[in-house]
Amino acid sequence: MSLHRITDLAGLHRHLHAAMQLEHATIPPYLTALYSIMPGTNTEAFDIIRAVAVEEMLHLTLVGNLLNAVGGTPDLTVHGFVASYPAMLPDGEEDFAVDCQRFSPEAISTFLRIERPADLDHGEKGGRTITRKKARGTVKAGHVGPETEEHFFSIGEFYKAIEDGLDRLHADMGEALFCGNPASQIGPEYYYSGGGGLIAVTDLASAKAALDLIAEQGEGVTDTIFDEDGEIAHYYRFQQLLLGRYYRAGDARDKPTGGPVPVDWKAVYPIKTNARLDDFTKGSDLREAALEFNSTYAIFLARLTCAFQGAPEEFIPAVGDMFHIKELFHRLMRQSIRGTEGLNGAPTFEIDRLKDDPE
Amino acid sequence: MTPEQTQADLLPGFLAISSVLTGFSEHALRGTGQTELYLATACEMVGDDSMRMMLGAFSACDIGDDTEAMGRHMRLCILSHARFGPLARNLIKLWYIGTWHCMPRDWHEAFGGNPADRDHIPSPTSYTEGLLWPAIGANPPGAKPFGYGMWANPPRVTRA
Structure with missing residues (x-):
């Protein structure tokens, strides 16, 4: 048995809890950078960070719906739910810590690591997941398991493991996997002013639609800059701030050719x-x-x-x-x-x- | 000294008198993000010397926490003073409604200041950060929205 596979319902619940923690763990750093921008300045940077932060809130809610759908109980009030910063992300990426800091090139570089595409520097890491003993005291933003942990190189890979687990459990249990009360689902009417939309999760198809939306909006598992609706993935949105230029359709990675993105790092x-x-x-x-x-x-x-x-x-x-x-x-x-x-x-x-x- | 240095030097006194004039704590005033801008605005319109003299008169007596004595001091030495009174009243209006009103013509004739003094709003955030809103327990209309459907609930206003 591989330690990083989800093999039972409890394992799926644990992973989804960690996913909620993970989505939430990105929000204080994003909001800290966002609101450190002096009102009326850096309007384009403000809009970019704001849009990503709102979508992280969407992802948190989508995972909450998933957890509810498979009979779990989302609880954002449990001890340890809110990360202590500087924090390691709960999916086990441990080559960087996330700070709550002002809008700055350093902050945006961290955001790029949070949203990094699954294949970036893959050769360096040498594989999709690494399983190892937890080094005590290093992982502060919550964990998947108590003793031996999964460590994913990217958030996209973490969600891929959840999707694989969902498939496995669905093959065993059929639709009985989705035993949650449909009335607990947070529907599309509660989300506005951001990209994407809420999906009520009641079966495998809607569960996968929710996971796909999270992956597409985030680092883009297919490693494309724009998704099929023309929405730009978070990683590339942030990269525009560092490179000072917008991406246009047809641009190659790391080489945006659109108009300039004006940034004033001092108006903070x-x-x-x-x-x-x-x-x-x-x-x-x-x-x-x-x-x-x-x-x-x-x-x-x-x-x-x-x-x-x-x-x-x-x-x-x-x-x-x-x-x-x-x-x-x-x-x-x-x-x-x-x-x-x-x-x-x-x-x-x-x-x-x-x-x-x-x- | 450059204007920035002069104003940095005046800032603590400006915050202290503003707190007494408005009834809001220095913490609350700083929380509006307008302090430096309002000091710069007032200095630009009335001149640094008038501001410096008023702050000097304000801090001339060590009153401490005695609010009654402070009230008397403000009435006698600031609000009744020909030079400081109109300026102090202008600061109250500036903090509350976010608008600088042109000083009276006879004030300028007597004490100088900027011939280009005029009614104006120092920044787009001056309106939303006006003390008027927390004072009456309301959100500034058209600004600081609280989200869909929240109009049905009582306003939640930050008051420090």
Whole structure:
């Protein structure tokens, strides 16, 4: 038996939980870079990052639908769901850590690694998956299994393993695999202002459609720049910011020939990378604001959990929370941190700490 | 000193007087992202000297946390003052509604300042960041949307 194969329903649930963690783990870094852009500047970069972040939220919801469909229980409030930054991604890519940092070439380079196509540098890695013992303390963003772990080179390969598992279990169990309550599915009416759409998962075909959408929007498993609807994959969208030029249909990889993408790396709040509560003086307004951010975020995750666990209508106020969270981001990022040379605050996303170490 | 250096030097005093004039904490004022811009706007229209003198008068007495004494100090030394009063009132309006109003003509005749002083909105975000909105507990109309269907719920306004 190979350790990285999904062979039973519990294994599928574990992988889908990890996939939700993975999709979520990308959101704090994307939003931190996005909202560090001073309003009214870098409008094209803002739109590019915003669109990708919204699609990651779509992916999170699609995986939630999948997990519900196969009888699992999505829960975004469990200890460890929110990564501690710098974080390794939960699919086991361990050659890079993800930071919550300001909009900068370094941030975009990390985003490129997150969204990298499955075949990039493949020769270097020498295979699709690597299975090895977990090095203790290195993987902070959640794991698939307790002892021996799968490590995937890319998110695309992680999802391919999920799809293979789904196929295997479906061959064994037939449609009985999709035993979840259809009323728990979050339907297309709850998603707007982003590419793609929500898919209610009730059978193998809709499950595969959901996985295909995630893969296509992400790094593009087929390694094409544009998908069949003309939507550009996340990897290439971000690459445009570093290369300073838009891709056009027919362009070769790494060689966009479209119009220039104007970027002003200086029109950005000088926030501290991976800010922690302990960076802010106890009792200061900044620390209070950071705590308020974390508790608002915890309420938001609880509301999403509620939506996934049978109350889809909770999605409307949860989306409202996201707009409010944007305001809280800005308020923190405009405050200088006492005792630093010109560094500003930022959300810390220490959600578990609210329970472990309440102030 | 360059204008930037002058203004960086005036910034702490500007935040302190703005907090007393508006009733919002310095943290909340900084959270609007408008502080440097508003200081620069006011200095450009009334001149650095008027701003510097007003901040000097404001911090002349060490009042500490005594809000009643601060109220008296503000009324006597700032708001009733021929030079500082109109400027202080302009700052209140600027923070609340995000618009700089041209100083009265007799003020300019008496104290100088910029002959090109005019009513204007310092930046597109000045309107959305106006203190008026958190003060009345409403979202700025047409800005800071809260998403589909959220109009049916009470507004959620950030107030520090």
